[in-house]
Amino acid sequence: MTQVKAWAGYLLPKLGQFLFVVVATYTLVFVLVHFLPGDPLIAALAAKGGASTVIDPAELDALRVQYGLDGSLWQQYFGHLIAAAQGDLGVSISTGVPVTEMIARAFPFSVQIASLALLFGVTSAVLITFLAYAAPWPWLRQLLLQIPPFGIAVPAFLSGLLLISVFAFSLGWLPSAGARSFDAAILPAITLALPVGALFFQVFSSAVLEAQNSPYVFTAVAKGVPPRRIFTKHLLRNAMLPSITILGLLIGYLAGGTAVVETVFSRDGIGRMTVNAVLARDINVIQGVVLLVGAIYALVNLLVDVAYGFIDPRTRIGGGIPSRARLGAKK
Amino acid sequence: MIEHGSGAKVGSGANAVDEHTTEVDDNILVVRDLHVSYATRSGSVAAVRGISFVVPRGKIVAIVGESGSGKSTTSQALIRRLASGGRIDSGSIEFEGRDLGPMSERELRSIRGGRIGFVPQDPSKSLNPLMRVGDQIAEALRLHLKLSKAEAATEAVRILAEVGLPDPDARATQFPHELSGGMRQRVLIGIAWACNPQLVIADEPTSALDVTVQRHVLDNIDELVRRHNTSVVLVTHDLAVAADRADYVAVMSNGEIVEQGTTEQVLSAPTHEYTKKLVESAPGLASKRLTPSLTVLGEQQQSSAGKLFTHTRPAQPAGSSTASGAVAASAASSGADAAEATNILEVSNLVKTFALRRQGGGSQVLRAVDDVSFVVPRGSTFSIVGESGSGKTTTARIAARIASADSGTVSFDGTDVTSLSGEALRQLRRRVQVVYQNPFGSLDPKMSIEKIIAEPLRAFRVGDRTHRAEVARELLEHVSLSPTLAQRRPTELSGGQRQRVAIARSLAIGPELIVLDEPVSALDVSVQEQILQLLVDLQVQFGLSYLFISHDLGVIRQISDHIAVMRSGKVLEAGTAHDVMSNPQHEYTRELLEAIPGQRAK
Numbered sequence: 001m002t003q004v005k006a007w008a009g010y011l012l013p014k015l016g017q018f019l020f021v022v023v024a025t026y027t028l029v030f031v032l033v034h035f036l037p038g039d040p041l042i043a044a045l046a047a048k049g050g051a052s053t054v055i056d057p058a059e060l061d062a063l064r065v066q067y068g069l070d071g072s073l074w075q076q077y078f079g080h081l082i083a084a085a086q087g088d089l090g091v092s093i094s095t096g097v098p099v100t101e102m103i104a105r106a107f108p109f110s111v112q113i114a115s116l117a118l119l120f121g122v123t124s125a126v127l128i129t130f131l132a133y134a135a136p137w138p139w140l141r142q143l144l145l146q147i148p149p150f151g152i153a154v155p156a157f158l159s160g161l162l163l164i165s166v167f168a169f170s171l172g173w174l175p176s177a178g179a180r181s182f183d184a185a186i187l188p189a190i191t192l193a194l195p196v197g198a199l200f201f202q203v204f205s206s207a208v209l210e211a212q213n214s215p216y217v218f219t220a221v222a223k224g225v226p227p228r229r230i231f232t233k234h235l236l237r238n239a240m241l242p243s244i245t246i247l248g249l250l251i252g253y254l255a256g257g258t259a260v261v262e263t264v265f266s267r268d269g270i271g272r273m274t275v276n277a278v279l280a281r282d283i284n285v286i287q288g289v290v291l292l293v294g295a296i297y298a299l300v301n302l303l304v305d306v307a308y309g310f311i312d313p314r315t316r317i318g319g320g321i322p323s324r325a326r327l328g329a330k331k
Numbered sequence: 332m333i334e335h336g337s338g339a340k341v342g343s344g345a346n347a348v349d350e351h352t353t354e355v356d357d358n359i360l361v362v363r364d365l366h367v368s369y370a371t372r373s374g375s376v377a378a379v380r381g382i383s384f385v386v387p388r389g390k391i392v393a394i395v396g397e398s399g400s401g402k403s404t405t406s407q408a409l410i411r412r413l414a415s416g417g418r419i420d421s422g423s424i425e426f427e428g429r430d431l432g433p434m435s436e437r438e439l440r441s442i443r444g445g446r447i448g449f450v451p452q453d454p455s456k457s458l459n460p461l462m463r464v465g466d467q468i469a470e471a472l473r474l475h476l477k478l479s480k481a482e483a484a485t486e487a488v489r490i491l492a493e494v495g496l497p498d499p500d501a502r503a504t505q506f507p508h509e510l511s512g513g514m515r516q517r518v519l520i521g522i523a524w525a526c527n528p529q530l531v532i533a534d535e536p537t538s539a540l541d542v543t544v545q546r547h548v549l550d551n552i553d554e555l556v557r558r559h560n561t562s563v564v565l566v567t568h569d570l571a572v573a574a575d576r577a578d579y580v581a582v583m584s585n586g587e588i589v590e591q592g593t594t595e596q597v598l599s600a601p602t603h604e605y606t607k608k609l610v611e612s613a614p615g616l617a618s619k620r621l622t623p624s625l626t627v628l629g630e631q632q633q634s635s636a637g638k639l640f641t642h643t644r645p646a647q648p649a650g651s652s653t654a655s656g657a658v659a660a661s662a663a664s665s666g667a668d669a670a671e672a673t674n675i676l677e678v679s680n681l682v683k684t685f686a687l688r689r690q691g692g693g694s695q696v697l698r699a700v701d702d703v704s705f706v707v708p709r710g711s712t713f714s715i716v717g718e719s720g721s722g723k724t725t726t727a728r729i730a731a732r733i734a735s736a737d738s739g740t741v742s743f744d745g746t747d748v749t750s751l752s753g754e755a756l757r758q759l760r761r762r763v764q765v766v767y768q769n770p771f772g773s774l775d776p777k778m779s780i781e782k783i784i785a786e787p788l789r790a791f792r793v794g795d796r797t798h799r800a801e802v803a804r805e806l807l808e809h810v811s812l813s814p815t816l817a818q819r820r821p822t823e824l825s826g827g828q829r830q831r832v833a834i835a836r837s838l839a840i841g842p843e844l845i846v847l848d849e850p851v852s853a854l855d856v857s858v859q860e861q862i863l864q865l866l867v868d869l870q871v872q873f874g875l876s877y878l879f880i881s882h883d884l885g886v887i888r889q890i891s892d893h894i895a896v897m898r899s900g901k902v903l904e905a906g907t908a909h910d911v912m913s914n915p916q917h918e919y920t921r922e923l924l925e926a927i928p929g930q931r932a933k
Contacts (some may be wrong), residue, residue, distance in 0.1 A: 213415070215456040221412050222451070223471045223522060224444035233470070237461045312461060313506040 014305055018298045025294030026084065026287075030077055033283045041069050044093040044281045067091055067284060080287075089288035094280040099288035102273060107292075110269035113261065114254040116189035121197025122247070129205040130231055133212065145205060151198030160191040160264040176265070188265045192258065196250050203246045207239035214238075240311055248304035252297035359530050359562045360386035360409070365422035367401070367408050378404040380586040381422070386530065391556060391563040393577035393594070395570050395609070397855035398826075401586040403452075406534040406566045410443050427529065445475035448523030448561075450533040450552075454515035454540070458507040464518045465491070465503025468525050475526040487525075494521040495551050513544035517551065524555050534566045541718035541882065546926040549576055568855065570613040571885075571929030574598050582606045612860035613885075613929065620908065621864055621889050623871040672745030675844050675876040676707040678730055681739035683722075683900075699725045700736065701900035707844070707893075712870065712877040714887045714908075716923070717897035724848055726897070727880045731765050731846040732756060744843070761791060764837035768849035770829035774821040780807070780832055781817040787840040806835040809872070810865060827858035831865065838873065846878045851886060863889050884927050888912055896920045 033040055041064060045055060055063075064070040068080065068090045080090065089099035128144055135141040167187060168176035175184045211217060212235065220230050259271030270289060277285035308315050367379035379401040386392045396402040407413050409424060411431055424431045426447065431439065443449070451457040458467060468490055469483035478486060484503070491499035494517040507515055516536060523531050533552065537545035553576065556563055567573055573580050574594060581591035582605065590603040601607045683700040699722045707713040717723040728734040730741055732748060740749045748759055764787075767773040774783055784806055785799040794802065804814040810831040821829055830850060837845050847866070851859040867890060869875060881887050887894060888908065895905040896917065904917040915921045 215451055215453055216459045218412070219449070219451055219457045219467075219519065219522065220459070220470075222410055222443055222449035224440040224442070224474055225470065226440060233462070234459050238459070314460065314508045 010309070011306075014302055018302050021298040022291070022295050023081070026081060026291055027077075029287050029290045030080070033287065034073060034076075040281070040283045041067065041093065044283065047279070047281045048094055067093055084288075084291060089291070090284040092277075092282055092285050094277070094282045094285075099284050102285065103270070103288060103292060106268050106270050106273045109267060110255075110258050110262070110271060112185050113189045113192060113267070113269070114251075114258060116185055117192035117196055117254065118251065120189060120193035121250075122200055124193070125197045125201035125204055126236075128201065129208050132205065133208060133231055133235070134227055148198040148201040148205075151194035151201075154194065156191055156195065156260045157264055159194055160188070160261060163187045163191060164265070184265075184267070188261045188267060191264070192254070192261050196254065200243065200246060200250060204239055204243040207242045208235050211235050211238045237311060241308070244304055244307055244311070248300045251300045252293075255293045255296040255300075357387050358385045359388045359427060360564070361423075361425040362409075363423045363425070365405070365408060365424065366420040367404050367413065367417060368420055369404075369414070370416040370418070378417070378586055379408065382581075382583070382586075382588045383422075384581050384588060384591060386562045386564055387578075388529075388562055389556070389560045390578040391565055391576055392579045392581065393565045393567060393573035394581050394583055395567055395573045396583035397568055397609075397857065399585075400583040402566045402568075402583045403534055404586075405583070406449075406532050406564065409532050409564065410447055410449060411439055412443070441475070444471045444522075444528075445526045446528050446530070448525070448528040448531040450516075450519055450523045450531060450536045452535040452538060454512050454519055457519055458515055460507055463504055463506060464510065464515075468503075468518065468521050471522055471525045487521075490521040490525055491518070493555075494518070494524070495547070511544075512540055513548060516540060516544075516548050520548070520552060520555070524559065524561070527559055528561065530562045530564070532564045532566070535568065536565070537572070538568065542884070542926045542928075543718065543922055545572075545928070549928075552576070569928060570598070570609055570856070571927070575928050582609065608857055612857045619889070620891070621867045623868050624864065673709060674706040675709040675744055676713075676730060676878065677740075677742045678706075678726075679704040679740050681726065681729055681736045681741070683725055683729060683734070683736050698900045700729065703739070703897070703900070703902050705893075705895050705902065705905060707876055707878055709843075709876055710870070710874055711892040712879055712890050713893045713895070714879040714881065714891035715895050715897055716881055716884055716887045718882055718923075720899070721897040722900035723880050723882075723897050727765075727846050727848055727878060730878055731763050732759060733765065760787075761840050762842050763844045763846065764840065764842040765846045765848065766830075766833050766837050766850045769853055770826050770833055771821075771853075773833055774829055776821050779818050779820060780824070783821070783832060784835045784839055787836060791840060793840070802839060803835075806838055809838070809869065810835045825858075826854050827862060830854060830858075830862055834862075834865065834869070838869065841873075842875070844876045844878065846880070848880045849882065850879075852881065852883060859886065860889075866890060884912075884923055885929075896923065 041060070042055070045063075061070070068083070069076065071079065083090070087100055089103070091098050092102060095102070125148065128148060132141045132144040135144060164176045164187065167174045174187050175181065176187070208231075217230060217234055220234050225233070255270075257271070258269055259275050261267075262269040262272040263275065270292070273285065274289045276282075277289065362385070363383050364381050365379055365383070366377065366381055368375045368377045382401075382405065384392065384394075394402045394405060404413065404417065407417070408419055409431075411419070411424075411434075413419070419432065422432075426442065431442070434442075458464065465484060465487045468487040469478075469480075472478045472483040472486050473480070476483075488499045488503050491502055496502045496514055496517055502510070502514070507518075510518065516539075520536070523533075536552065537548050540548060549572065552563070555561060565573065565577055577594050579591065580594050580597040581588045582597065582603065583589070584605045590597060590601065590606045597606060598610060601610050681700050681703045682698070685697045685699055686695070701722070703722070703726055705713065705715075715723045715726060725734065729736045729739075732741065732751065736749070740747055742748060743759065743763065748756075751759055778786075781800055781803045784803040788794060788799045788802060793799070800817075804817060807814045807817060812828060812831050812835070816824070816828070821832070824832065830853075834850075850866070851862050854862060863886065866877065870877060877890070879887070879890055891908040893906065894908050894911040896903045896911065896919065898919055904911060904915065904920050911920060912924070915924060
């Protein structure tokens with residue numbers, strides 16, 4: 001019972017933070033869209049039909065109702081908020097399809113490459129770090145540590161095009177575009193994994209190399225623990241603590257950062273949908289996407305906080321603290 | 332039995348040991364002419380320079396030395412695991428007749444933890460924070476004894492019981508942060524002894540612990556040694572610990588063993604200069620209060636001290652600080668001016684609480700200082716002794732008006748200063764100064780020594796720049812530092828020199844009371860003694876009163892006129908130094924006194 005209470009006391013404020021971030025994101029986008037000069041609907045219709053489009057005022061009013069852009073700003077603000085909470089993000093101005101439906105269609109494609117990219121990036125970062133850790137010579141270690149920064153230095157459109165020309169056109173192993181088969185996700189995932197893995201590597205490897213000089217690793221060595229076990233049992237989890245924060249940030253980045261890759265590889269996805277929506281000044285879609293990314297971002301951070309509790313017993317809830325009081329432990 | 336190094340006269344070298352097969356069997360470890368160096372940017376630096384010693388089976392050999400003597404490097408070399416950049420240049424380490432030097436890492440791994448255990452220095456960092464302590468012991472058991480998971484877990488609990496942890500079943504499932512420092516060190520001792528090794532290397536196993544805990548942990552090691560007939564290499568900076576626990580002592584200085592022999596030999600009749608100095612300055616072994624040196628007393632009569640300090644009141648007459656605490660108190664009161672209060676500082680009924688916040692709501696109140704009262708007679712030294720968490724530092728901070736109390740009063744020189752604030756409080760700082768424990772953290776690394784010392788003068792706009800520089804130089808002389816150091820930075824100075832600078836800074840503005848918060852506990856013993864002597868001399872020269880905080884009764888004994896013993900925020904016992912030391916009333920005080928290492932040497 002006390003455990004449940006302690007968890008509730010820990011999680012409820014975090015949940016509050018989560019809701020606050022989502023509502024604040026929504027508010028910010030709403031304010032931006034509605035207080036920018038010009039009528040958003042007219043701008044969207046102009047983008048759709050060309051600059052000389054003539055619209056009948058009565059027809060315009062009907063369209064306003066259709067797209068949920070009628071009524072006072074307060075009505076719109078709260079109306080959309082309540083609708084969004086019920087899963088209704090309005091209708092796209094440029095395509096006429098409900099935004100929720102558009103997102104539901106594009107989202108899996110983005111998730112596919114984003115999670116693959118995360119898998120590739122993190123795995124290779126851990127692998128290179130282990131090799132550097134186990135490297136018998138200092139020069140080899142230095143060399144290995146210098147590789148990943150390239151991943152940040154090379155922009156995605158360049159690495160993407162290079163991968164296409166080698167693996168799709170020259171070798172013909174993988175498709176260069178589309179999103180129909182699983183194969184097609186590999187090249188974009190690798191492209192995306194380069195910067196993601198490199199950023200993760202920077203934090204993770206320095207955490208590992210720092211932990212390597214710590215007294216508890218000395219204790220493990222003096223116990224006779226072999227290097228591989230020291231890495232997996234002693235270093236990995238300790239180095240995960242600082243790394244998991246950057247992992248949360250990276251997932252947030254991936255939620256919105258797929259635009260370039262999806263454009264280069266002509267894939268459907270959230271990123272490409274956003275680019276199109278911006279070009280068409282389709283405010284309902286933009287609002288929906290921003291709200292989605294904001295929610296994912298806040299959710300991931302919530303999960304990171306919870307994960308901390310699982311990995312690090314010092315931040316764990318309940319149990320530990322009363323027992324400490326019982327011990328009357330000294331510092 | 333123990334081999335004598337370059338500094339000793341008796342030459343029964345390792346070769347001589349080889350000739351007697353019976354003796355070879357008796358020596359578990361034979362180190363011959365070991366050289367270790369570290370690669371640094373400016374080339375290779377020798378840390379251990381040709382040491383030789385043997386460890387007989389079932390005996391404790393202490394390696395004693397101050398910081399930088401190479402003793403920790405030696406301990407790490409014995410399991411061939413040096414810090415990065417370190418390498419063994421030459422020499423041999425024979426463990427049970429086999430040289431560890433040419434062994435492969437794989438062979439070494441079977442020896443480390445299996446046949447040579449290691450107890451590291453810092454219990455707060457030497458356990459993996461994310462692993463249950465039972466698992467950390469079981470890890471060694473599974474590796475070397477090939478126990479199954481369940482067997483190892485059961486055995487780990489038995490080991491925890493053996494090293495004296497109460498309730499070992501529950502402890503085994505706890506994480507390091509849930510245990511106290513002493514318990515963590517016991518866990519580490521358990522790891523070292525887990526696979527019943529022939530040799531255990533203990534590198535400063537108790538230096539980070541409170542003195543009463545240190546005693547229990549060392550007792551525990553003694554017991555394990557007896558029960559398992561283990562040999563131990565005990566690395567320590569504390570000669571008194573070595574005196575109590577070791578059969579043989581090797582004294583290291585500058586990477587060399589300058590003297591070795593049986594503990595009785597080395598301690599009762601040291602032959603090397605360095606050993607003599609070390610024996611003399613060990614606070615656990617010395618038992619007298621320091622008296623002002625003769626030169627200071629002579630100077631005092633000519634009243635040459637403090638001639639530049641025109642902004643301060645004239646120095647007090649000498650004689651207010653003498654050997655006996657009781658005399659000091661009365662002398663101070665009789666020697667004081669009529670206008671000045673007898674007691675420079677009076678605190679009464681101080682209470683300070685901290686709310687410990689617990690996650691998931693609820694809080695717990697910690698009474699860090701609980702109804703503490705004491706008086707500091709003018710011109711004398713009042714010491715508060717206590718272990719970590721006793722509230723001694725918080726009390727000192729309140730007395731110096733750095734922290735504020737929840738209730739109670741602090742009066743300085745007869746005036747209530749409890750609620751001073753703003754400019755009035757700032758002016759109080761002219762009369763009350765503080766010297767902190769850590770001479771590395773308390774000096775701004777970017778400032779020159781002269782600037783550091785003159786800073787209080789600048790803050791109070793005393794004199795012009797040249798005058799301040801002159802005062803700084805004079806103060807450097809008073810703390811026995813060369814005035815040529817004036818333009819150096821703190822990083823170029825040793826720990827002892829830095830603490831002298833900190834003391835000089837506290838003197839600059841001409842205070843009457845100096846609060847000394849563990850001023851020597853970060854220093855080597857031989858330096859400790861010098862600093863304490865300096866403090867005693869300065870007290871006479873400038874007529875200072877000290878509020879001295881320390882965990883070390885050995886140090887307290889050397890400097891105090893009055894002593895208060897604190898535990899859990901309360902003063903358990905207070906009185907003149909002589910009374911508290913020779914006739915302790917409270918059981919805890921007796922326990923503290925008994926825990927001072929060096930009892931066996933007396």
